[in-house]
Amino acid sequence: MKKPLRVDERSLRADVNPVRLLTFKIDDRDVSARADETILTVARQNGIKIPTLCHMEGLSEHGACRLCIVEVKGMSRLMPSCVTLPRQDMEVLTKSDRVLDYRRKILELIFSERNHVCSVCVTNGHCDLQALAVEMGMTHVRYDYIYPTHPIDATHPRFSVDHNRCVLCLRCVRVCDEIEGAHTWDVMNRGISSKVITDLNQPWGSSETCTGCGKCVQVCPTGALSEKGKSVAEMVKRRQFLPYLQMMRHRE
Amino acid sequence: MTLTIEDLQNIAKIERDRQEGTTYQINVCVAAGCLSCQSGLVKEAFDTEISRRGLENWCLVKGVGCLGLCAAGPLIQVQPQGTYYQGVTVNDVSEILDSLGGSPVARLECSQHQAFFQCQQKIVLENCGKIDPERIEDYIAEDGYLGLFTALRQMTPGEVIEQVTKSGLRGRGGAGFPTGLKWTAVSKAVNNTKFIVCNADEGDPGAFMDRSVLESDPHRVIEGMAIAGYAVGASHGFIYVRAEYPLAVKRVHTAIAQAERLGVLGNNIFNTRFEFNIEVRLGAGAFVCGEETALIASIEGRHGRPRPRPPFPAEFGLWGFPTLINNVETFANIAPIIRRGGEWFAGIGTEKSKGTKVFALAGRVNNTGLIEVPMGTRLRDIVFEIGGGIPGDKRFKAVQTGGPSGGCIPEEHLDMPVDYESLAAVGSIMGSGGMIIMDETSCMVDVAQFFMEFCMSESCGKCVPCRVGTTQIYHLLHKISGGQGKPSDIETLGELCDLLKNTSLCGLGQTAPNPVISTLKYFKDEYKAHIRDKNCPAGACRMQAPEEAL
Secondary structure (H helix, E strand, O other), X not given: OOOOOOOOOHHHOOOOOOOOEEEEEEXXXXXXXXXXXXXXXXXXXXXXXXXXXXXXXXXXXXXXXXXXXXXXXXXXXXXXXXXXXXXXXXXXEOOOHHHHXXXXXXXXXXXXXXXXXXXXXXXXXXXXXXXXXXXXXXXXXXXXXXXXOOOEEOOOOOEEEEHHHOOOOOHHHHHHHHHHOOOOEEEEOOHHHOEXXXXXXXXXXXXXXXXXXXXXXHHOOOOOEEEOOOOOOOOOXXXXXXXXXXXXXXXX | OOOOHHHHHHHHHHHHHHHHOOOEEEEEEOOHHHHOOOHHHHHHHHHHHHHHHOOOOOEXXXXXXXXXXXXXXXXXXXXXXXXXXXXXXXXXXXXXXXXXXXXXXXXXXXXXXXXXXXXXXXXXXXXXXXXXXXXXHHHHHOOOOHHHHHHHHHOOHHHHHHHHHHHOOEOOOOOOOEHHHHHHXXXXXXXXXXXXXXXXXXXXXXXXXXXXXXXXXXXXXXXXXXXXXXXXXXXXXXXXXXXXXXXXXHHHHHHHHHHHHHOOOEOOHHHOOOOEEEEEEEEOOOHHHHOHHHXXXXXXXXXXXXXXXXXXXXXXXXXXXXXXXXXXXXXXXXXXXXXXXXXXXXXXXXXXXXXXXXXXXXXXXXXXXXXXXXXXXXXXXXXXXXXXXXXXXXXXXXXXXXXXXXXXEEHHHOOOEOOHHHHHXXXXXXXXXXXXXXXXXXXXXXXXXXXXXXXXHHOOXXXXXXXXXXXXXXXXXXXXXXXXXXXXXXXXXXXXXXXXXXXXXXXXXXHOOHHHHHHHHHOHHHHHHHHHOXXXXXXXXXXXXXXXXX
16 A cells, blocks of 8 residues: 655655656765755765754655755755755755854754763763763753753663653654654654654653654663663664665665 | 535525515624624624514624624624624613614614725625624625636636636735645646645734634635645645634534535536535644645654655645645635636736735724735835724834734835735745734744744754754844843854845745744844844843843
8 A cells, every 4th residue: 555645754855756856066075976966965975064953864854953954056055964955056055154153052052952971871971962062072962951850761671762852853743753653752742842752742651652663762862762771871772774774774 | 415506596685685685684793803802792682582572573683703803802793784783792782773774873883984994805705794603604695606616617627727827816824825736736746646735724923814713714724625626636635724723623623524415425416427525623732833835744644844845735635636726715716816817816916916816904004904905005005094003102113014923013114016026026925824914012032933933843953054043043133132232243143144044944944934034133222222222222121130040
């Protein structure tokens, strides 16, 4: 049976012909791309680094963290490279001052949103968010910390979720829905009170849909989802399964 | 059985005869504004009193849509003289009936010659306050569904789009995208299934244009949608209306049922192969669902969150099919354009903004209510002529247009014409048409804080700049209005606003900082007074004593 149409499936861009090839410029370098490849994909193929957080190879694009924004010459608004398709002769700047400045501010906003205390975090040293801060040379946060109160759900026998570390990238929601097919995770509320939940906001341990596969834990960029029994800096994420599953599914 | 033009003319004739059969006609406003001040009881009292006196053949009582001057409700109009009575209560009914044929009741009269009624030009609202929104016959008597007939029987879809393009009509939802261009795009999309969506998820604080149109003249929107369906090749439409408008929802349902019964919706409309059906979908209270991609997600039954564009709904909309999304007011303009031609419409308004615009006047102005003026009308005329100025000898301070996505316009720009470009040039937007007038007792920091709180709680939470940025801006404004601001906060505010504008995912985040940006631009002194002198010049903010703050 055919799956119903979903907006977030990259191949469904009705406006592009995947057979077409084009050339454009990233940071003054000539690159070539297939018409359905995103700017981010092409940049990475050419060894040009663009920071990302919600993007994860093997999952659908979310386009929400805005860290992968790039400047396109002739356009006033900055474009998220993970969902923007290149056009012939487009000139993309990934490291202009404007872009770097905005990225840094966005990262600081993420840090100010919840309680990211690296020194006592299970993923200290193995955290995507921390790595981004180091990479961008973020030394302090210029905005006031919001310091929300968030609980920890440790009802699951093997995993726990600490909302204080969550950046709402929704990788867990997507991997659970798209790869595992369980759709245990979802989001409730909106705006600043958004929160990832299991089932209908029941404790994770009592979830009837969770298969306990742990994929969500492995794709989580921060210490929000972790395995139990790990102490500070001991939680290393293993994501090898994603490219492997992708490859096996494509072969079929 | 399909409807023919003769049937349509017949219905119109019978209805006109019915109305002209009586000497007097009393139109009682039964739109939400007047209903809330008991106009329903007034109408009932008229009915009872007339049947008690046995005057049914002499005087007809009709519930009509919005008469415009909501401030003076409950409002009634006596035809054929056109006398308005304001603030009518049940006790005034006999006196008004007694006065028919003689001189009007001076105590209640509301002059029809005042600027409020004289300076308007009505296209969208031409039937508002004139027809009974719950009777399709009444709409047909005012040339209703003639536009649809003309389009279906005398024009090709291409010609319909040509007329719309020629009219210069631009989207009335706020952004002002040329309607003809959007229709062309959807009509060119290659797909056998297409959808029409009417966006009636009006959520701006202080705005009630779409509600009034749906409550007063729902058939006009249905007709516009059907014409759009014919033009772009769609046979199914959705009206996405917010659940907070129960009366509008009820009247739209009634109107759809009547249109289906008569055959102006359904299969083989006017004996052609064209079929069109409309379904109503209720919003669940999310402001962001007025954004087109979030609206689509909501109709599909998913979480109402926007997605990045492109692809635009014109190529990838509802369930992946090409979808035309227009605002209520845009659709309401279509039937007159088809009936009278695009050139007629293009003759009204300014060079780049054609036609008229409906505004909802609210706030510190004497004549709050619903108005329709040609594009290019001076803002000063709207506030001081039509709006009747500021009550209580207070000084005008600013007018806020475009709701939470718009900006505050100070007195120095009052002489500019109202059109899409001029409003954008002073840092505001046309928006859907909400116009909130503020006097000297309004504090601009407080106003900015109000709108930012709105955006913060209505942000969907998907992208970081909007989710965290609106919260940070709100916290800063809250600090400043409480007298706890630092001089550097102004700079931080500016930085954050710029960040949101340039990096947010959808229109909500991109425009959310506008109220702050515009007040920072025109009323910086007020911000400074709050920070430096710990004083609110307008006296609206409560300053915290130092020990109260943490």
